[in-house]
Amino acid sequence: MxxxxxxxxxxxxxxxxxxxxxxxxxxxxxxxxxxxxxxxxxxxxxxxxxxxxxxxxxxxxxxxxxxxxxxxxxxxxxxxxxxxxxxxxxxxxxxxxxxxxxxxxxxxxxxxxxxxxxxxxxxxxxxxxxxxxxxxxxxxxxxxxxxxxxxxxxxxxxxxxxxxxxxxxxxxxxxxxPEPAGRRSEAPAETQSPEAPAVSAAGERPERRVPMTRLRQRIAERLVEAQQTAAMLTTFNEVNMQPVMDIRARYKERFEKTHGIKLGFMSFFVKAAVEALKRYPAVNASIDGTDIIYHGYYDIGIAVSTERGLMVPVLRNADQLSYAEIEAGITDFGKRAKEGKIGLDELTGGTFTITNGGIFGSLVSTPILNPPQSGILGMHKIQERPMAVDGEVKIQPMMYLAHSYDHRIIDGREAVQFLVAIKEVLEDPARLLLEV
Structure with a gap:
């Protein structure tokens, strides 16, 4: 049958x-x-x-x-x-x-x-x-x-x-x-991955047309939508990562032994972002027509790069998650995103997004908003730089931070203070525990 x-x-x-x-x-x-x-x-x-x-x-x-x-x-x-x-x-x-x-x-x-x-x-x-x-x-x-x-x-x-x-x-x-000149040197676009190298003889100028995947088309649409519909601006700051690095070095082995997951930087940034969002609720809000919706919860999107394109799965109720739960959630997202097993419900409904271009070596960038969200935090490469500290020059591990925001509902003052709040709690992680 x-x-x-x-x-x-x-x-x-x-x-x-x-x-x-x-x-x-x-x-x-x-x-x-x-x-x-x-x-x-x-x-x-x-x-x-x-x-x-x-x-x-x-x-x-x-x-x-x-x-x-x-x-x-x-x-x-x-x-x-x-x-x-x-x-x-x-x-x-x-x-x-x-x-x-x-x-x-x-x-x-x-x-x-x-x-x-x-x-x-x-x-x-x-x-x-x-x-x-x-x-x-x-x-x-x-x-x-x-x-x-x-x-x-x-x-x-x-x-x-x-x-x-x-x-x-x-x-x-x-x-x-006989086939047209140059045809033999390339296979149809549908049969080659984007990473496949073109095979050509010296002096040839080959081209290869590759159809966008549906996911890539959707990403393109959303990025253009964000540029065209939001009054997007970006403010920058820098953070001394030494305090966080010291905590990781001191507790990473015990943390992994206790929770079965490695202690990374992202959990600190998620916690810092949640604390800053509590202080500046407009950054956690979104626009619906002529209304502003202030979200009383913190669903943080984590940008994940895959071969098919960028995905942003969401950590629900991030304010209620422990460091271990955040790290486990991010690790799980990364694995399943590469396997194409992220569910649609996990990609929708975020209130704020964090993206880390530093893992690819980016020193500074202006991240694009993830509609209908009004804010996104961009992390970058940690790089040792000479800094003036108490009248002395010291070499410190510094990271540039970028906060892109929708100026329609977030004023420049709030945007800057939001980023400063993240900087302060990362440079003094005890504030995350005490929520001060």
Missing amino acids: SIEVKVPALPESVTEATVVTWHKQPGDAVERDENLVDIETDKVVLEVPAPDDGVLGEILKGEGDTVTAGEVVATLTEGGGEAKPAAAEKEAAAPEPEPAAAAPEPEPEKTTPAEAPVAADEDLAPAVRRLVAEHDLDPAKIEGSGRGGRITKEDVVRYLEGAGEGAGGAAERRPRE
């Missing part, structure tokens, strides 16, 4: 998604609730689980295709109890011939050269077929690294890069119409 694999319900206000990665290929045995494919919306990455045990049949939507809620993306043959042993027997019977299958030698008495590619094409995933067809490649000459010698997109891209390194690459192609 054939079962349809459908796109699950999408988040509210989201109408479309993009197929990102298939984790299974036709013929693979799957178990109920096993993740088959990742799809990306403009906010989160969702997993599509197998509805039952069985064998994956035809893939109807390849990587890069647009899908909607309820749309069928693949078929599944029901009956995992029988299908999986059969698949296992097939794999067990073919371990030795696998290397030969990746690059089969032609057998003139059985197969003509024209027939070999057809047989190989039938075992390719849709995305791989498109790439092979666009570049007029012979699948029989591409070494497959997938299960059972199957050819993956990475195998095709690697083959194309190898073909572009010497004149011999052109001889490996099928004898069809």
